[in-house]
Amino acid sequence: MKRLITALLFAAPLFALAAPVNLVANGSFETPAVGPGTWTIVNSAAGWTVGPNGLEIRNNVAGSAFAGSNFAELDTSANSWISQALNTIAGQTYSLSFAYANRPDNLGAASNGLAWSIGGLSGTVGDNTDTSWATFSTTFIGTGSPMTLRFAAVGRSDGYGTSLDNIVVNTLGAGGNAAAVPEPESLALMLAGLGAMGIVLRRRKTAGKT
Numbered sequence: 707m708k709r710l711i712t713a714l715l716f717a718a719p720l721f722a723l724a725a726p727v728n729l730v731a732n733g734s735f736e737t738p739a740v741g742p743g744t745w746t747i748v749n750s751a752a753g754w755t756v757g758p759n760g761l762e763i764r765n766n767v768a769g770s771a772f773a774g775s776n777f778a779e780l781d782t783s784a785n786s787w788i789s790q791a792l793n794t795i796a797g798q799t800y801s802l803s804f805a806y807a808n809r810p811d812n813l814g815a816a817s818n819g820l821a822w823s824i825g826g827l828s829g830t831v832g833d834n835t836d837t838s839w840a841t842f843s844t845t846f847i848g849t850g851s852p853m854t855l856r857f858a859a860v861g862r863s864d865g866y867g868t869s870l871d872n873i874v875v876n877t878l879g880a881g882g883n884a885a886a887v888p889e890p891e892s893l894a895l896m897l898a899g900l901g902a903m904g905i906v907l908r909r910r911k912t913a914g915k916t
């Protein structure tokens with residue numbers, strides 16, 4: 707039993723390492739911290755290039771976050787945009803997903819909407835009055851160069867727009883699932899962990915004999 711626990715303790719970090727890596731920095735808008743029930747408009751945010759009309763970050767006000775505490779709105783006091791450059795591998799397939807919803811006090815379909823683009827792919831979501839979170843997902847092929855992921859408020863520029871949260875880009879494996887391929891550094895750590903596990907088990911065996 708002790709041996710099993712020891713093995714599990716060593717194995718736990720291996721599962722953590724195998725989690726797919728989100729290529730998007732601050733895709734859930736948890737930075738900067740915003741007080742519960744409050745909102746702010748920022749001109750810069752970790753990971754993002756922010757358009758001249760800023761980025762509104764809300765902590766569970768005019769709707770609640772899809773993930774974490776914060777979510778974003780791009781019709782701040784006027785239509786704005788954010789973008790982020792992603793390093794991609796040429797020919798590699800990636801998944802893009804994000805959550806969007808219109809605020810409970812939205813001013814109608816003509817006021818709402820969110821345009822997204824990555825490389826040559828683009829589309830519009832949320833140009834309706836739906837106030838529950840929906841998830842949009844698609845796939846795209848890496849170019850090998852930094853690719854720009856961009857979101858922009860569309861519709862009437864009036865300070866009421868579509869909310870955005872939980873933007874995730876994952877590398878897709880052969881089966882179409884988010885790949886859990888460890889980076890070389892992770893692989894080295896994994897091997898070190900397995901080695902350490904072996905040493906502990908051997909030591910326990912030796913200790914048991916004396």
Ligand SMILES: [Ca+2]
Pocket residue numbers: 733734735736771772773774775776777871872
């Ligand atoms: Ca969030």
Ligand SMILES: [Ca+2]
Pocket residue numbers: 781816817818860861862863864865866867
């Ligand atoms: Ca609007």
